[in-house]
Amino acid sequence: MIELMDVRKVFNAGSPSEYSAINGVSLHIPENKVTVLKGPSGSGKTTLLSIVGCMSRPSAGRVKLRDREITSLPERFLTDIRRKTFGFIFQQPNLIKGLSVLENVMLPAYPLGEKRSQLKLKAHNGLQELNLANKAASKVEWLSGGEVQRVSIVRALINDPHIIIADEPTAHLDTKLSHRFMEIIENFKAHGKTVIITSHDYRRSALLPTLERYLVSCLGPLYS
Amino acid sequence: MSSDLILIHEADYRKLFGIGDQFVTDVIVTVNNPSEIPTVAKKIKKRLHDSRPIIQDEILRTYDSIFNWRGGMMIVIFSAAVLAFVIFAWDKASGLSAGERREIGILKAVGWETSDVIQMKFWEGAMVSLSAYLGGVIFAYIHVFFLGSAVFEPALKGWSSLYPRFTLTPFINAEQLTTLFLLTVVPYTVATIVPIWRAATIDPDTAMRHTGG
Ligand SMILES: Nc1ncnc2c1ncn2[C@@H]1O[C@H](COP(=O)(O)OP(=O)(O)OP(=O)(O)O)[C@@H](O)[C@H]1O
Ligand SMILES: [Mg+2]
Numbered sequence: 001m002i003e004l005m006d007v008r009k010v011f012n013a014g015s016p017s018e019y020s021a022i023n024g025v026s027l028h029i030p031e032n033k034v035t036v037l038k039g040p041s042g043s044g045k046t047t048l049l050s051i052v053g054c055m056s057r058p059s060a061g062r063v064k065l066r067d068r069e070i071t072s073l074p075e076r077f078l079t080d081i082r083r084k085t086f087g088f089i090f091q092q093p094n095l096i097k098g099l100s101v102l103e104n105v106m107l108p109a110y111p112l113g114e115k116r117s118q119l120k121l122k123a124h125n126g127l128q129e130l131n132l133a134n135k136a137a138s139k140v141e142w143l144s145g146g147e148v149q150r151v152s153i154v155r156a157l158i159n160d161p162h163i164i165i166a167d168e169p170t171a172h173l174d175t176k177l178s179h180r181f182m183e184i185i186e187n188f189k190a191h192g193k194t195v196i197i198t199s200h201d202y203r204r205s206a207l208l209p210t211l212e213r214y215l216v217s218c219l220g221p222l223y224s
Numbered sequence: 225m226s227s228d229l230i231l232i233h234e235a236d237y238r239k240l241f242g243i244g245d246q247f248v249t250d251v252i253v254t255v256n257n258p259s260e261i262p263t264v265a266k267k268i269k270k271r272l273h274d275s276r277p278i279i280q281d282e283i284l285r286t287y288d289s290i291f292n293w294r295g296g297m298m299i300v301i302f303s304a305a306v307l308a309f310v311i312f313a314w315d316k317a318s319g320l321s322a323g324e325r326r327e328i329g330i331l332k333a334v335g336w337e338t339s340d341v342i343q344m345k346f347w348e349g350a351m352v353s354l355s356a357y358l359g360g361v362i363f364a365y366i367h368v369f370f371l372g373s374a375v376f377e378p379a380l381k382g383w384s385s386l387y388p389r390f391t392l393t394p395f396i397n398a399e400q401l402t403t404l405f406l407l408t409v410v411p412y413t414v415a416t417i418v419p420i421w422r423a424a425t426i427d428p429d430t431a432m433r434h435t436g437g
Binding site for chain 2: 047050053055056057075076079080082083084086088090092094095096097107108110111155159
């Protein structure tokens with residue numbers, strides 16, 4: 001479903017702080033599977049995910065999504081793909097301060113022009129699933145680390161995306177919630193969706209015993 | 225310049241104050257040689273003890289300084305307000321805070337288009353400047369027409385012991401309001417849009433990461 005061909009990413013090219021985060025990665029991410037990217041901190045996992053998720057462009061190489069070359073598409077099309085195809089769970093708690101949990105969760109749906117009442121219902125259901133129903137009206141500044149992470153999970157799922165990209169989604173979750181998350185992921189797979197997860201922690205990925213695991217070892221110093 | 229003035233005919237005045245035809249209150253003396261003016265003034269004072277000779281130059285000087293004083297006061301207040309506005313707009317135009325930039329990155333990452341972001345921020349900026357504008361205009365209206373311009377009254381009407389009461393008729397000058405609108409709301413809104421447009425056109429990944437978080 002997603003094909004990377006000799007993808008490179010160089011930051012600050014030409015300046016003294018030039019840094020090559022990805023050096024020629026080729027990989028195939030299959031449809032309807034859970035793919036786990038593993039690698040030590042700084043190996044370029046997050047960078048790779050943002051390229052896969054159309055959030056940044058590779059410095060070299062090509063990216064194909066469903067046999068469609070997306071490397072050189074103009075920004076407008078990338079945004080369109082991003083919002084129709086992907087759901088992101090970021091490594092950083094990328095919630096917008098000053099807004100309530102509910103509003104944060106509904107953010108990705110606004111540009112699609114859905115009815116507000118329907119949207120609210122959907123958001124509430126999502127929050128309920130991760131035990132956040134009582135936090136819907138709180139400001140995100142007040143949440144704990146794990147709550148923030150759960151909110152971003154709910155937000156990633158609100159548009160019912162085909163591909164979920166999760167960057168260290170369970171880093172702040174306790175074992176029980178991690179299991180709950182993995183259940184959600186499995187449920188996702190059951191519905192024919194594609195999931196990409198990163199992890200630098202082996203023990204965490206042991207939480208995925210029932211999932212087919214694609215351990216990708218082509219990222220520079222990535223382990224399998 | 226002052227509002228403590230009543231205009232009536234000379235005859236009415238003489239009747240009102242009981243001043244006979246042979247008396248006058250003010251006499252204008254014209255002196256041909258300008259350098260002799262002070263001497264003439266002194267001589268008049270000597271002869272008529274209860275008179276008060278005032279030289280034209282003095283009147284001009286007094287009027288001038290009063291006028292400058294009032295005008296200057298208004299200019300100081302006004303320029304302070306303008307300066308505050310310019311600083312505020314400049315601050316908006318010269319860049320976004322790290323938090324704002326990240327916010328835009330997040331919005332883009334979750335699927336907002338550049339135009340969605342700009343639209344949202346445009347309304348935000350427009351709301352701020354519009355409400356400030358309307359608030360200011362309404363406040364000014366109430367202040368001038370209902371409270372008789374209490375704050376600026378002394379400066380505008382002058383100080384004197386004789387205060388005739390007068391009320392201003394409320395009216396709205398559309399041209400002035402439009403000018404004010406064009407000079408405040410429009411530049412402020414534009415000033416907020418430019419940096420947002422710049423931030424909204426870079427990769428969401430960079431927008432989010434640059435600022436850490
Ligand atoms: N915008 C950028 N400018 C400069 N360097 C960057 C930028 N983004 C990422 N890097 C560098 O690229 C390298 C890879 O970063 P990345 O976030 O992809 O690592 P990671 O594998 O996700 O690590 P972790 O497991 O700690 O999250 C890091 O050394 C990082 O400092
Ligand atoms: Mg990372």
